[in-house]
Amino acid sequence: MPPSLTLFHSLLLFSTAFIAGGLNAVAGGGSFITFPTLIFTGVPPIAANATNNTAIWVAALASAGAYRQDLGIERRDFLLLCGVSLVGGMIGSIALLYTSPDVFKKLIPYLLLLATVVFTFGEPFKKWLQRRNQNTSPESVPLFNLALAQLAIAIYGGFFGAGIGILMLAALTFLGISGIIADRWNRHQILLVAQILGMLQSLALTWLALSGTINIEYIAILGVLQGIINAFDIPTRQAFLPETVSKENLGNAFALYSSLVSVTSMVGPAIAGLLIVALGSGLCFLIDSISYIAVIIALLAIRLTSRKAIISKRKPLEELKTSFKYAFGFLPIRSVLIGSALVCCVWGFYLALGPIFAKEILQGGPNTFGFLMTASSLGTLAGGIYLTKHSNVLESGKVLALGICFMGISLIVFALSRVFWLSLLSLFAAGFGFILQIIAGRTLLQLLVSDENRGCNKR
Template structure:
């Protein structure tokens, strides 16, 4: 049996297994949360508010999370964040199963999860290179990570929709809480050689400033971050509007919502498999351009659909475009960034993607309440396509700056 390059590393195999199980639970919780909020409030705006509170800490705290990831053990940081995330999910489960849950409690616990994610996401992304024994396997590991994430995105909502319809949201939260045990065991079983990090008198604020100057002073990194921010602000709004489609437009329920999210997961899984089987990081710039167009067209098609089979088909393309955008951008950044600034740059990527998502969710919920969900998604799709065209025009000049880095790292051969 031929293993994918990333699986040659024992630590990465442990990480993949634990994360794969835990992410299925996380996607179940995400589905159950949006459905529970909509059931309690019947308000698109409240869907946006809850999503906003769960992700806004990433916008403000991710730079500090990046500094933390560059200064302290990423391995120990992840163990801590996973334990805290498990306790948060179990608290949500306890409230839901006892029937005591209220919207303010969901908002408060979503905010707690956001604080955890602000430190977890930069550490997680910066930790992956430490798991890989051969540097040439890194691009494959990042692509396999995306495949894992979206495999869970397929399985989690599908199972979650069925559980939600039959026994309620509380059991989705409970399964999620228990699933964290798998990733914690995987992290504890790893053999990690902790890196000696030199002591520094530089303040965290100064280190954040250094990270900003480095990232935004190099056009390829700056462009990827800004493009990711635009796509996150507009292209990901569909995640809080899908419950409205499931119930109001398609006339379904929790199972319909699960099917729609699972369909986007299938498209994302296909994109992840494609990236995992690519031989090189070279050429991913074109993939990022194409991804934004696929996402935009998928959103427009989904917005005009009034039949479940067609809606499921369009969600395939929404998921495909989303994962190609996120994973390709992540891979390019991980490849071209300097090692000593990896945590800070990946925190900026977290800030650009996860950090902008809450503003997009709040904006999407507010617009949907005023002009309707279909019109909101048409606007989102058009903006994604415009962003794709703009990036395509910049690509040749950015490629000239990246090629020397690829040549230095042996990714492409010098003439």
């Protein structure tokens, strides 16, 4: 406590703590008055946050004792969640200890904004989740999902704490704590878990960047973790699409998706560059972390008819061997996979050699390379828009062949070109052909592959 603490400040702190304890026991939100009061009385921000979290912990114990008769969960699961909460709280607390006071001061407005949003919309969101659970058939929920959500909430609680009760109520309401039984994996749940893990990885980058402790080793480790997440996330997205879109609309769905990717590849770097200059890389990572919330909410809002998981008793290596045998033993699928691999390799070489062409061949600089990338992105966007208007899944094979030929010829022209405008046109055409091949190939795979060989829904 500050040495200049007056009697008025002491009475103010005592009365605020008493009122906040009652609020937290009944509805939550006590941190919104205790934390500002501590700051007002002259307590440093990190010390105020630690004091506030300690007070919340004591109040939570009292509330737990009062409501212990209403606890509807098995002892084993309860102890597991307690252990996960303890680990998450320790991680958040350690992160707070290694965060400099200046960095924490910069984070306070964003943390309070997040807590305010959670507190303001927490109750409507919880009611929406309750209605959602009532309108869908009850299903068992993997305990791992609940533990993962609790870990993320506990890390946030250990670092800041405001609004943690509302977050826990929303998570428990959605995941159905009373229905926890054996694990039941499906694509929807895998995507949800992947997005939560991606958000945690981005939050780790945020903390490293803002605390000034970031280095190449941490970046490499987090990069590997992101690669593992993508290894589950990307193929699951492909397998999940047929559950949300009818077969006759698959072509349009892939075209719209690719168009959005093309737009973001053009607009995203420009916005990111402005934000990095204005806010710094740390806050940009924080914005990236927050953006995951929209995807998570969208996944929670998706309602699908329940499907039984395809049960397989084979070992993972046997599954992998069977999948390769199926894919390369069926000529249409083999042709699509080999063609896609070759196209992606060629496209990857072009991206890697693009800066050299811009500097050595076209005698330009970073701006020249930027224009070349924009031209190819515009081509992919045009191809995606074209396919949304003229998509016909029955002609996907012709579109696939046309895209490969179109892209190949365009890249040959680009390789021979020494004129800037011709290089731009050839890359626009190459992007157009590339996206035709990608969308047609994905559409064909979704139509040709049976559900039992699509993966991501076996156990």
